[in-house]
Amino acid sequence: MVFTKDKTPRKPSKLYREWNPLKSKWCAAIRKGIEEIIPPKDAVVLYLGASTGTTVSHISDLTDEIIFAVENSAEMAIPLIRLAEKRRNIAPIFSDARDIEYIKKAMFGKKINILFQDIPSRDQVEILIKNSDEFADKNTQILFSLKTQSISQQNPDRTYREVTEKLKKHFLILKNISLDPFHRKHYFFVLSKI
Amino acid sequence: MKNDKIVEWNILRSKELVHEALNKDKIIIFFTRIAEDLKRYQNPNFYGRLKELYLLIYPYSNIQDPKILYKDMKKSDFDSKDGLILDDEERGFVKKFIDFLDDEQCKIKNKRAAVEEIEEIQAKLVRKYLPNSSKLVEAYILGKLIASVGGIDRISRMPSSTIQIIGAEKALFRHMSKHTSCPKYGLIYDSVRIGIKKGVKPREAGKRARQLANKLSLNLRVDYFRNFSKSQ
Ligand SMILES: C[S@@+](CC[C@H](N)C(=O)[O-])C[C@H]1O[C@@H](n2cnc3c(N)ncnc32)[C@H](O)[C@@H]1O
Numbered sequence: 001m002v003f004t005k006d007k008t009p010r011k012p013s014k015l016y017r018e019w020n021p022l023k024s025k026w027c028a029a030i031r032k033g034i035e036e037i038i039p040p041k042d043a044v045v046l047y048l049g050a051s052t053g054t055t056v057s058h059i060s061d062l063t064d065e066i067i068f069a070v071e072n073s074a075e076m077a078i079p080l081i082r083l084a085e086k087r088r089n090i091a092p093i094f095s096d097a098r099d100i101e102y103i104k105k106a107m108f109g110k111k112i113n114i115l116f117q118d119i120p121s122r123d124q125v126e127i128l129i130k131n132s133d134e135f136a137d138k139n140t141q142i143l144f145s146l147k148t149q150s151i152s153q154q155n156p157d158r159t160y161r162e163v164t165e166k167l168k169k170h171f172l173i174l175k176n177i178s179l180d181p182f183h184r185k186h187y188f189f190v191l192s193k194i
Numbered sequence: 195m196k197n198d199k200i201v202e203w204n205i206l207r208s209k210e211l212v213h214e215a216l217n218k219d220k221i222i223i224f225f226t227r228i229a230e231d232l233k234r235y236q237n238p239n240f241y242g243r244l245k246e247l248y249l250l251i252y253p254y255s256n257i258q259d260p261k262i263l264y265k266d267m268k269k270s271d272f273d274s275k276d277g278l279i280l281d282d283e284e285r286g287f288v289k290k291f292i293d294f295l296d297d298e299q300c301k302i303k304n305k306r307a308a309v310e311e312i313e314e315i316q317a318k319l320v321r322k323y324l325p326n327s328s329k330l331v332e333a334y335i336l337g338k339l340i341a342s343v344g345g346i347d348r349i350s351r352m353p354s355s356t357i358q359i360i361g362a363e364k365a366l367f368r369h370m371s372k373h374t375s376c377p378k379y380g381l382i383y384d385s386v387r388i389g390i391k392k393g394v395k396p397r398e399a400g401k402r403a404r405q406l407a408n409k410l411s412l413n414l415r416v417d418y419f420r421n422f423s424k425s426q
Contacts, residue, residue: 068204094208
């Protein structure tokens with residue numbers, strides 16, 4: 001099991017929170033052995049597809065730097081903003097992840113160390129490329145959670161291969177795994193810019 | 195710029211943007227659920243619903259205590275700084291709902307009057323925001339359709355074949371996993387236009403439901419773009 005030290009403990013006796021791999025692709029990837037993606041204390045993170053902030057809250061436990069958490073659904077953004085009000089290091093960005101100009105403005109020129117994306121849309125690869133073009137450099141760790149079903153209903157293996165080919169044109173693929181059994185038909189990539 | 199300033203800026207800015215993005219379908223869904231609760235249960239406790247309403251209007255509030263929440267709602271003018279914006283008529287509707295609740299247990303004081311009133315409010319809201327779609331099917335059905343998919347934006351993107359079977363998801367799931375026959379009876383089938391209660395044969399009912407779903411999906415899109423879509 002993976003635990004993070006809670007930055008906002010409710011009781012003095014409960015200092016650690018369990019990070020659930022069934023609810024978090026980032027955690028699932030760690031559980032499947034990719035330990036180099038545990039963020040260090042000084043990591044600045046751009047997180048695309050933050051939802052209500054389940055995973056973001058654990059990243060916020062781990063880093064003392066800032067997390068830019070992008071989410072475009074109002075319903076999800078409200079709990080995310082509430083979370084950001086309780087913690088000090090989450091900047092909630094209510095925006096489409098495709099809107100690079102707005103995200104750039106909201107980041108005030110901060111350089112990131114980690115770019116993470118978990119957006120189950122048809123153009124998820126393009127969104128990743130766009131954002132890494134703008135915000136990542138060779139040293140940025142790029143983490144990409146792929147949901148093949150959102151791209152095509154065809155055989156997941158086939159979509160996976162097609163996506164891999166596309167990614168190779170823009171990135172070095174450092175690691176790629178399936179997130180089974182935690183998340184079926186989901187894959188996880190550790191990338192860096194060429 | 196310092197991190198805490200960046201965080202602060204984003205919290206404020208995001209609150210403003212969320213405020214503008216919140217759609218009135220939330221209040222339609224809310225009254226649809228109240229009407230359903232009243233139909234389904236003898237004497238439901240509405241504390242949970244009251245809290246839902248409170249968080250629609252004051253999404254960043256931290257009030258937990260039911261008594262305080264009730265008191266707060268009782269004297270509220272429902273003028274929201276960062277939640278769902280209500281016009282005068284809608285504030286009146288909300289106030290009526292709260293006035294129906296007793297302060298001890300959040301139960302309805304006069305159920306018969308409440309049922310009538312809430313159903314009327316629900317229908318008024320549906321007709322106001324979905325003037326085209328509500329000419330095709332009954333307001334309560336339309337409300338249930340939207341509530342069950344979670345919002346007008348979602349339903350307006352659905353093909354009519356999906357709209358036709360909303361509410362029959364369980365049967366659809368059975369169909370896909372156990373290869374039973376494909377479900378025909380979605381929420382739409384309750385409409386008088388289909389005529390099930392008048393003894394219309396299943397085959398004919400299926401045909402009518404398909405036609406109705408077709409028209410409905412077009413009209414939902416029109417209503418959505420006229421009254422809900424912010425990107426115009
Ligand atoms: C699978 S959830 C992410 C769960 C989250 N990563 C976690 O582990 O807690 C995907 C989220 O991406 C959001 N999303 C979808 N399309 C988006 C877009 N174009 N821009 C920003 N967010 C988007 C959805 O609203 C949803 O909340």
